[in-house]
Amino acid sequence: MSAQQTKWFDRKFDFSAEQNIFPSIIERLRGAPARLEEKIQGVAENILTAKVDGAWSIKENVGHLIDLEPLWMGRLEDILNKETFLRTADLSNTKTHQANHNAISLKGLLETFRSDRQLTVRRLELLTEKEIYLSALHPRLKTPMRMMDHFLFVAEHDDHHLATITQIIQTFH
Amino acid sequence: MALPWFERNLKFGYAPEMLPFFLERLQGTIIRLEQKVRGIDEKILSRKLEGKWSIKENIGHLAEVDEVGNKRLTEMTSGVAVLSPAVFEPQDFNPWPVEKVLDFLRKTRLSNLKKYKTLSEEQLKMSSLHPRLKVPMTPVDLAWFDAEHDDHHLVKINEILDYTLNK
Numbered sequence: 001m002s003a004q005q006t007k008w009f010d011r012k013f014d015f016s017a018e019q020n021i022f023p024s025i026i027e028r029l030r031g032a033p034a035r036l037e038e039k040i041q042g043v044a045e046n047i048l049t050a051k052v053d054g055a056w057s058i059k060e061n062v063g064h065l066i067d068l069e070p071l072w073m074g075r076l077e078d079i080l081n082k083e084t085f086l087r088t089a090d091l092s093n094t095k096t097h098q099a100n101h102n103a104i105s106l107k108g109l110l111e112t113f114r115s116d117r118q119l120t121v122r123r124l125e126l127l128t129e130k131e132i133y134l135s136a137l138h139p140r141l142k143t144p145m146r147m148m149d150h151f152l153f154v155a156e157h158d159d160h161h162l163a164t165i166t167q168i169i170q171t172f173h
Numbered sequence: 174m175a176l177p178w179f180e181r182n183l184k185f186g187y188a189p190e191m192l193p194f195f196l197e198r199l200q201g202t203i204i205r206l207e208q209k210v211r212g213i214d215e216k217i218l219s220r221k222l223e224g225k226w227s228i229k230e231n232i233g234h235l236a237e238v239d240e241v242g243n244k245r246l247t248e249m250t251s252g253v254a255v256l257s258p259a260v261f262e263p264q265d266f267n268p269w270p271v272e273k274v275l276d277f278l279r280k281t282r283l284s285n286l287k288k289y290k291t292l293s294e295e296q297l298k299m300s301s302l303h304p305r306l307k308v309p310m311t312p313v314d315l316a317w318f319d320a321e322h323d324d325h326h327l328v329k330i331n332e333i334l335d336y337t338l339n340k
Contacts, residue, residue: 005193019182023175024324027331028198034208035201159194166197 005167008160013141015149022124022132022148028155030121033114035162036062039169040106047172049102056096058168061161062109063101064093069116072154076123079136079147086150088139124151175328183306183321185314189297195316196289202323203279206232209330210271217337219267228333231326232274233266239281242319246288248301249312255302256310289316 040048040058048058056064068089075086101109127147135146145153187195210218210228218228226234238259245256266274292312300309310318 004190006188006190014184017182019176019180021176021181023328024321027324027327031201031205031327034204035197038201038204156194159197162201163193163197166193 005160005163008157011156011160013149013153013156015143015145015152017148020129020132020148022127022151025148025151025155026121026124029117029124029151029158032065032155032158032162033110033117036065036113036165037110039162039165041110043106043169045106047169048106050168050172052168052171056164057102058165059101059104059106059109060096061165061168062106062113063099063104064096065158065161066109066113066116067093067095067099068157069113069120072150073120073123075136075150076147079134079145079150080131082134083136085139086136086145091140175325175332178322178325181321181325183318185308185310185318187311187313187317189294189313192289192297192313192316195313195320196286198320199282199316199323200286202235202320202327203275203282205327206278206330207275209327209334210275213271213334215271217334218271220333220337221267222333222336226329227267228330229266229269229271229274231330231333232271232278233264233269234261235323235326236274236278236281237261237264238319238322239278239285242315243281243285243288245301245310245315246285246292246312249299249310249315250292250296252299253301256304258304285319 040062043058051057051060071087071089078086132147135144135149137143138145210232213228221227221230241257241259241261248256289312297312300311300314302308303310
């Protein structure tokens, strides 16, 4: 395959969908822990912690997904509280850089992600159809983001890091 | 409740650089299905609620759609104007053990993933008309379309399990 994957900050998002596709988005979010576990269980520790070209290791990518789950949930509350802007993300990802996820066991990282994501999914299942269409402005993109768009964004972010992990694994084969 | 698939508004025109993400989704469907059906009685997996597809039929359908997708990939990269319609031979998946249905999907899915990975950037931009939607579709659009279609059926399976296990 000749095409390189698009960088996260170069991604363009289309939030124009009017139809309620929230059940599919929840399903994608629910599936991320299983996909991650399948991909990296059994991968050697030296590969899990390797920083190829100085970029995040596999464990750091997983840790980053864990680090961002509170932001996603906080933004859910921002939308429900009718805030004008969603809370900002730390674009330099200080939390992930300082967490030293490489020192944590893979089992621990995967269990934390599974458990945090389960809580997110349970919360999403309680949202009403009206709440799915409520919105606030995204602080970086400066566009209105509905609850449905926000969690589509999260599902896309999961895929971005899963694809990055696949690339890392491929560099060792 | 899942929106009926044929009512979905679908936009195409994805760049080749998006393909790695869509392949990642297509690859992840099998483990998601495995985790959903693990430990569930074969009778529940074969049950048709209100005459609708059973869980096994939903999974088998994804494999059949993969077979159509594989043919469509060849058509797109051969410059065929209009893609073949999605026509399926009637097949009863309910007597099959679920592991056999999953194996069928594993086989078709891995074959499609392998095929996508052999395509050049030029081939990823080639398009043919989708016979139902009447819009041009590239291999990258097809990967996205099938990933969305997978999610639709995962939602349907979840609904069946929710109804059956929590009633």
